[in-house]
Amino acid sequence: MPNQITTTDYDARATVTEAQFDAIMARYLARSADAVRDLHGAPGVIYDATSRQRLDVWGTGSTPRPAFFVVHGGYWRALSRHHTLFMADVLAEAGIATVAIDYGLAPATPLREIVRQTRAAYAHVLRHGADYGLDVDRVVVGGSSAGAHLAAMTMVGGGWTDSLGIGGRTARAGLLISGLYDLRPLVDTPANDWLSLTEQSATALSPAFAPDPPPGTTAFIADAEIEAAGFARQSSDLRTRWSDSVTIGGTTVTGRNHFDVFLDLADPASELTAAVIDLVDAAGAHEDM
Template sequence: MSVLAEEANWPREVLDRDYGARASVTPEVFEAAMRDYRSRSEEMRSHATHVDVVYDEPSGQTIDIYGTGATPRPVFVFIHGGYWRMLSKQDSAFMAAMLAKQGIATAVVDYRLAPEVSLDEIVREVRAAIGFLWRTGKDYGIDPDRIHVGGSSAGGHLTGAVLSSGWHEGEGVPEDVIKGALPISGLFHLAPIANSFVQDWIKLDAAAAERLSPAANIARVGCPIVVAYADGEPDGFRRQSTEYDRLWREAGFASELMQIPGRNHFDVLLDLATEDTVLSKALVRLIKG
């Protein structure tokens, strides 16, 4: 059993505290980060090379693509967070300019939110986005053999979901479709989450929590990853990142665990907007190999 699975038996008030990301900062700090996400992303949107590309016909969900050139480029697929119930690709493009300078494209994914749809459906949609880029990426200036993925918080969980085993055949993609990943402040075992305040909208039963937990479904074919978290994280997010890094390495794959100093759960992600931060350098290094 994963260490994280044992947390499911902890008192609700402890789990609420340890996974209360918003409660870990003041309202002013949280609201400032949300404004930064949106304003910096809106600055980038006019520079997108492809906007509102439908990647999944059943759901109608779309991606925006940035930074493509004359020849196919490696791509960083960014999956937003928001505890699976808020934010969108409109808030999530601020790393695109930094990556474009390095010859790297960015694809920002939208997915439907809870409680409108289940977490099973959210995971299916994000995996469909990867399948779409692998099959049609060259039409949009993307090299399908150099797909990298990352996300923050719930987006870190969804990054783990596309790293997990068991879904590739259904999407018609190879098991090594992902060449590198950067989950930030992610959630990798969902049993504790299902016993916290998040259950109010995510509605996970025990089987779904196990099925959708990246920590319980480590890939058979892995890739290098960087597991990052802020030094101002609530304790649950710290434990999740540390344990996922351990499990990935235990499976025989390369993982680097990074604690980002001077950052909290929300503003750590903004380090990807500029090229001189530890986090952005780690991402570029991961993609360029």
């Protein structure tokens, strides 16, 4: 177990006031509704017959478009795909569709099942995305906080793709923002009240301890200037851990906190938006190899 963990290392809420948090969550939802209002797409697609969870596709056009497959945060227990579409119009202007997913929330849904659902959504996009106007050879995964953890779990190796019918096609490009990639410290935090992790299950569900992503994978690992210490440390640690096998980029976004940094994807001039566009190019380059 990692040593010298303080009670605030993984308390992202402590980095903002209650009023700030509520305002940012409201912006997620309102900006998302605005972003998709005039876009073509396929909302409410059931991607998994077992859980009946849904995804939305927005920003498609007359020809197949690359996709940003985005996973919401909320410490695995809150929010939805409807909070996670605020980048859709900006990316559509760049010729990129947005796919936002729901998953069952903790504690009713165990984290192992949340990971399975996220991977099932990704596999659904690869198998059926062409039906929705997507270029399934150019899919970039991404997310913030818990969503970054889940997106990273679609990038790692380990044979999980076989049971989903996409043999070997892990996500080869990902934007990971303010995520947690080693879940062991959460065993001794209040988050375990809804996650019910043991050290063994936390290790098994950590991207940091899964087989590395395959060669040819590209990741941009970002965090915010105002972060709980554990989140900032884990972004740095994953850049180091994956650097031997993955083409790594990254940044710490100045003037942003753990929650509002995600909204930089609604800004066409932001570094994170530029990263998505670059990752689409990297995904395409991999397919050309």
